[in-house]
Amino acid sequence: MKVNSILEFPFNNQDIFLKKKKIKRFLLSEGKQLQKKKIAILGGVTTSEVINILDLYLLYNGVSATFYESEYNKYFEDSIFGNSDLDSFSPDLIFICTHEKNIQFYPESGATQNLEELIEQELGKYISMWDALQAKFNCPVVQNNFELPMHREMGNLDRTHSQGRSNFVSKINQSFVEEISKRKNIFIHDINYLSSWLGLTHWHNPSLWFSSKYAISFEVIPSFANNLSRLILSIWGKSKKLLILDLDNTLWGGVVGDDGVEGIKLGDDSGVGEAYILFQKCIKNLSKQGVALAICSKNEHSNAIAGLGHPDSILNESDFAVIKANWEPKHLNIRSIIEEVNLGQDSVVFFDDNPAERDLVKSQLPLVEVPDIGSNIEDYIYHLTQNSYFESVNLSNDDFKRVKYYSDNKKRSENKELFADYSEFLESLQMEAEIAHASPVYLERITQLINKTNQFNLTTRRYDFSKIEKFSNSSEHLLLYGRLKDKFGDNGLVTVVSGVVRNQALVIDLWLMSCRVLKRDLELAMFDKLIEECNSRGIQKIVGEYIESKKNMMVSDFYERLGFSPHVTDSSAESESIFWEFSVKNTGDLKNKFIKLMK
Amino acid sequence: MSKQEVMDELQELFRDIFDDEDLILSEGTNSNEVEEWDSLNHINLVIAIERKFNIKFALGEIQSLKDVGEMVDMMIAKHL
Numbered sequence: 114m115k116v117n118s119i120l121e122f123p124f125n126n127q128d129i130f131l132k133k134k135k136i137k138r139f140l141l142s143e144g145k146q147l148q149k150k151k152i153a154i155l156g157g158v159t160t161s162e163v164i165n166i167l168d169l170y171l172l173y174n175g176v177s178a179t180f181y182e183s184e185y186n187k188y189f190e191d192s193i194f195g196n197s198d199l200d201s202f203s204p205d206l207i208f209i210c211t212h213e214k215n216i217q218f219y220p221e222s223g224a225t226q227n228l229e230e231l232i233e234q235e236l237g238k239y240i241s242m243w244d245a246l247q248a249k250f251n252c253p254v255v256q257n258n259f260e261l262p263m264h265r266e267m268g269n270l271d272r273t274h275s276q277g278r279s280n281f282v283s284k285i286n287q288s289f290v291e292e293i294s295k296r297k298n299i300f301i302h303d304i305n306y307l308s309s310w311l312g313l314t315h316w317h318n319p320s321l322w323f324s325s326k327y328a329i330s331f332e333v334i335p336s337f338a339n340n341l342s343r344l345i346l347s348i349w350g351k352s353k354k355l356l357i358l359d360l361d362n363t364l365w366g367g368v369v370g371d372d373g374v375e376g377i378k379l380g381d382d383s384g385v386g387e388a389y390i391l392f393q394k395c396i397k398n399l400s401k402q403g404v405a406l407a408i409c410s411k412n413e414h415s416n417a418i419a420g421l422g423h424p425d426s427i428l429n430e431s432d433f434a435v436i437k438a439n440w441e442p443k444h445l446n447i448r449s450i451i452e453e454v455n456l457g458q459d460s461v462v463f464f465d466d467n468p469a470e471r472d473l474v475k476s477q478l479p480l481v482e483v484p485d486i487g488s489n490i491e492d493y494i495y496h497l498t499q500n501s502y503f504e505s506v507n508l509s510n511d512d513f514k515r516v517k518y519y520s521d522n523k524k525r526s527e528n529k530e531l532f533a534d535y536s537e538f539l540e541s542l543q544m545e546a547e548i549a550h551a552s553p554v555y556l557e558r559i560t561q562l563i564n565k566t567n568q569f570n571l572t573t574r575r576y577d578f579s580k581i582e583k584f585s586n587s588s589e590h591l592l593l594y595g596r597l598k599d600k601f602g603d604n605g606l607v608t609v610v611s612g613v614v615r616n617q618a619l620v621i622d623l624w625l626m627s628c629r630v631l632k633r634d635l636e637l638a639m640f641d642k643l644i645e646e647c648n649s650r651g652i653q654k655i656v657g658e659y660i661e662s663k664k665n666m667m668v669s670d671f672y673e674r675l676g677f678s679p680h681v682t683d684s685s686a687e688s689e690s691i692f693w694e695f696s697v698k699n700t701g702d703l704k705n706k707f708i709k710l711m712k
Numbered sequence: 713m714s715k716q717e718v719m720d721e722l723q724e725l726f727r728d729i730f731d732d733e734d735l736i737l738s739e740g741t742n743s744n745e746v747e748e749w750d751s752l753n754h755i756n757l758v759i760a761i762e763r764k765f766n767i768k769f770a771l772g773e774i775q776s777l778k779d780v781g782e783m784v785d786m787m788i789a790k791h792l
Contacts, residue, residue, distance in 0.1 A: 131760060134731035161752045320771050325755045 114139045117475070120173050121484055122499040124335035133165055140172040145480075147177040150349070153204035154180055155188035157215035158328035166334050170342035174351065175459060185326065186215075192242035195249065206345060207246055208255045209239075212304075212328035213262050213282060220276040222266070228275045228284075236288045243292075243299050253348045255300045255341070256293075258286045260308035263317040300348060300506060302341055311336060336499075343501035353482065353502040355456050356399065357447055359465035360410035360417055360438070361628075364396075364428065365389050366490065368628055369420035370412055370568040370664055380425030388490040393427035395494050400432055404503045405454055407435040409446045409463070411631060413568070413666060414438045440631060440667060442535050443470050444477035462502050464493065467629075468601040473538050539634060539707040542599040546635060547711045548642045551585045551592040551609075558606045559594055563625065567664040569636075570625040571657070571671060572690075576611075589614050591646060595639055597630050597708070604630055610639055618654040618694075619647055624671075638705035640675055647697045656680055657693040675704075718765075718784050725764060729757055739781030761787070 116136060119125040129136070141147075150171075154160050164180050171178045181202040183191045188209055191199055218235040220226050239256065246254055259282045271277035286305055293299045308316040311333050318330035329337060346352060361368045366378025366385045378386040379393075400406050406428070410417055417438030421430050430436065435453050437446040443465070451461055458480035465471050466488045475483045486496045551559055560578045567573065576584075584590040595608040607630045611623040621643075626636060643655060657672040657680075677693035723737040730748050743749040749757075758774050761767070761783075767790045777783050 127763065130756065131725070131728040159752075162756065320769075320774075321755070321759075323771055324774050325751070327755070331759050 116140065116173065117483070118485060120169065120335075120339070121482075122336075122339070122496060124339070126332055126335055129166060129169070129335050130162075130331065133169060136169055137172065140169065141177075145175060147172070147175055148349075150176050150178045150205045151202060152178050152180050152345070153183075153199060153202060153207045155183045155191050155207060155209050157186055157188050157209075157211035159185060159326045160210050162327070162331065162334055163210065163329075163338060166338040167342055170338050171345070174342065174346050176346065176349070176351070188215075189238065189242060193245050200249075204250055204252055206253045206255065206348065207250065208302075208341070208345075209242065209257065211257055211259075213259045214322070214328050216259065216281070216285070219278055219281055222276055224276075228281075232281070232284055232288060235285055236292065239289070240292060243296065247296075247298060251298075253298050253300060255302050255344060255348070256289070257302045258289050258305050260304050260316060261313060263313060263319070300344060302344055304337070304340075307333075307336060307340055340501060343504040344506070347504040347506050352460075352504050353404075353462050354460040355405045355407060355434075355451070355454060355462070356396065356503070357407045357409050357450060357461060357463045358396070359467070359470065360408060360412060360420055362466045362488070362490075363464055363493070364393060365420060365423070365426070370416045370628060371565055373567075374419045374423055377420060377423065379423050385490060386425070390425065390427060392490060392493050392497075395497060397427050397432065399497075399503055400428075402503070402505060405456075406433045407450045407454070408433050408438060409443050409450060409465075410438045411440055411443070411628065412438040413664070416568075416664070442473065442538070442632065444474050447474060447478060447481065464497070469542060469599060472541075472601070476538070476541070536707070542601075542633070542707070544633060544635075544708040545598045545711050546638050546708045547596040548593060548638060551581070551594050553582075553585070555594055555606055556581050556585060559592070559609050562606065562609055562627065563623065566625045566627060567662070568628055569631060569668055570623075570662075570665050571621070571668055572623055572660045573662045573665060574623050574660075576623075584611060591619065591643075593639065593642060593646075595626075595635055595642075597633065597635050599633075608635055608639055610643065612643075612655075614650070614652065617652060618656050619643070619652050620656045621658060624657070634705050634707050636671075638708045638710065641703045641705050644697055653697055655695045655697060657695070659691045659693070660689050661691075713788070715784060715788065718787055719780075721764070722761070722780070722784065725760055726757070729753060729760060737780055739784065740779055742779040 114136070116139060119128045119132070119136065154164055160182060164182060168178060168180070181199055181204060183199075188211060190196075192209070216235060217238070218231040220228060220231055243254055243256070261282055262278050265271040265277075265279060267274055267277050271279040274280060282305075289301060293301060316329055316333050318327070321327045321330060343352070358364055361370075366389055367376060369377050379389050380386045381390065396406065408417060414436070417436060418430055420426070421428060435450045437450055439446070447461070447463060451458060458478055462482040462484070463471070463474055464484070464486055465474070466486065468485070471483045471485065474481060482502060484496045484500060486493050556578065560576065560581050563581070564575050581592070584592045591610075591612040591614070593610045594606050596606045597604045604627075608626040609623065610621060612619045612621045647653075647655060657677055659669065659672065661669065672693035672695075675695070677695045680692035680694035682690070682692050719737060723735065726737055726746075727733055727735050730746055730753070735746070743754065758769060762769060765787060767787060769786075773786060777786070
């Protein structure tokens with residue numbers, strides 16, 4: 114059961130309501146460690162379904178709650194006069210679920226009333242409840258503030274006139290802010306914001322109110338319950354504390370290793386670049402509030418640092434407690450990041466635009482939150498803020514210093530990871546490749562790939578379209594391409610190998626692959642195909658060539674890893690080239706084990 | 713939709729709401745026969761039906777439904 118895609122923003126309401134009992138059973142069966150808590154809900158409205166869904170969100174975050182639910186609209190009586198059931202329940206936390214419908218002292222149109230007095234009376238009711246509950250139970254109290262009413266009887270004047278209800282709601286909300294600042298244990302659940310964000314026409318449901326006294330429509334209950342659960346979790350110190358981020362197409366547009374620092378999209382000169390800036394600013398502010406940041410990116414370390422050094426970048430190298438930019442599988446990197454900053458898996462959120470990476474991390478590190486952020490930069494910020502992962506009940510100077518603490522506290526532990534699970538991951542991707550001789554329809558894409566790939570590129574030779582076309586028609590040349598599909602979709606044409614037959618040997622002048630499909634063994638499938646080609650043409654030997662560039666260090670030992678041995682160069686060779694050779698044996702032993710080949 | 717088609721889909725929805733995979737729905741099924749069919753679950757049911765069949769019950773209609781047969785008749789009357 115993919116509970117996270119049901120319960121997290123954007124919430125899957127249909128499944129939440131229909132499958133709530135199944136979801137609950139699933140969450141209880143996972144064997145996660147659950148903390149037991151008692152929560153009293155004192156409602157001014159019907160709260161039954163709110164409690165059911167809140168229960169799911171708390172379970173999802175490791176809290177198994179039991180609930181006391183006040184009789185309908187008995188929140189005031191329960192708070193002030195007590196109740197033997199509530200007393201013996203002895204709550205760990207109390208939630209006062211009142212809404213705009215519960216406001217008693219709204220000004221009446223045309224009457225001569227003193228607005229200040231009305232506010233005093235309304236506020237006084239809540240203060241007396243908070244203080245009575247504190248005196249008796251001495252536990253945190255969460256209080257809804259108020260949403261705006263559905264209708265404005267005075268139109269625009271409703272906001273500014275002393276008898277306007279919108280005006281009254283905003284004044285009461287402001288007085289709540291002032292009163293709770295004098296008290297330690299009262300927390301505001303900001304439904305005023307939530308209802309605005311969702312829209313009042315979605316929030317209010319008159320039919321539901323008249324038939325069953327629910328103050329909000331069912332469609333907003335998941336948002337409500339999620340927002341409330343995050344506040345409650347944060348009161349209990351269970352907010353997330355570490356945000357791990359991918360780089361390419363997550364913190365900036367494009368691939369820094371291929372496009373170069375000057376080529377990535379970041380900054381106000383393009384719409385996309387501007388959106389990345391906004392996202393980075395949001396992350397920077399979280400960091401200032403005490404959220405630790407780390408990088409986990411498939412990149413050369415130097416490229417990652419160069420990208421963060423982009424002149425418009427809001428986030429810089431020093432903002433991150435740990436930076437893992439290498440070619441190891443991400444779940445291993447994340448595991449060691451978590452160890453270095455000394456946190457639990459359940460305090461970590463991971464953001465990555467690549468669904469395959471998300472799936473890997475989710476499956477290997479089930480307690481890490483991995484939201485499906487999609488691949489549109491303008492949406493990322495919603496997934497970051499609407500899930501309220503990093504909720505904090507108040508911000509002290511300590512929080513602002515905490516980031517440094519994480520950096521200082523790094524433990525330089527040895528990487529003791531095992532790679533046993535990675536093959537299972539590759540298996541799970543259900544990869545299929547099409548590897549064949551270049552046909553005319555692909556020549557344009559092949560040319561494009563040849564001219565922009567920098568990292569997995571053995572020689573970085575650039576050829577133009579006419580040259581590629583010539584290769585594809587020549588019997589001495591071999592021009593192979595590979596397309597890769599996996600369960601997440603089609604990656605398209607992502608790899609090219611070009612070679613020429615010379616003196617009974619196949620000399621590879623070009624071998625490149627897009628970074629999108631690194632560590633998928635596609636290069637092995639290409640190699641198998643090369644062997645097959647050699648066998649069918651009676652070629653005995655493959656000669657590989659490597660030319661070092663600023664960006665292709667990751668393939669410096671590529672031929673060696675494939676089992677090539679050093680090749681003695683002849684005088685005509687380019688001086689910076691290093692040659693390798695492989696003698697083709699007709700063993701039929703395939704290197705690729707995870708990718709199915711399509712005909 | 714025919715009455716039978718509505719009944720079939722409704723049965724599936726009842727099974728989810730009442731978390732009972734063996735629940736068999738007939739036209740005579742009413743709230744006395746299904747243990748958890750109280751007023752709160754009645755609301756859950758109505759909202760789930762509205763969403764699934766894309767129809768809207770008027771305020772008065774919701775409270776007066778006696779059994780499943782009546783419910784289905786009303787749904788079909790809403791141009792299902």
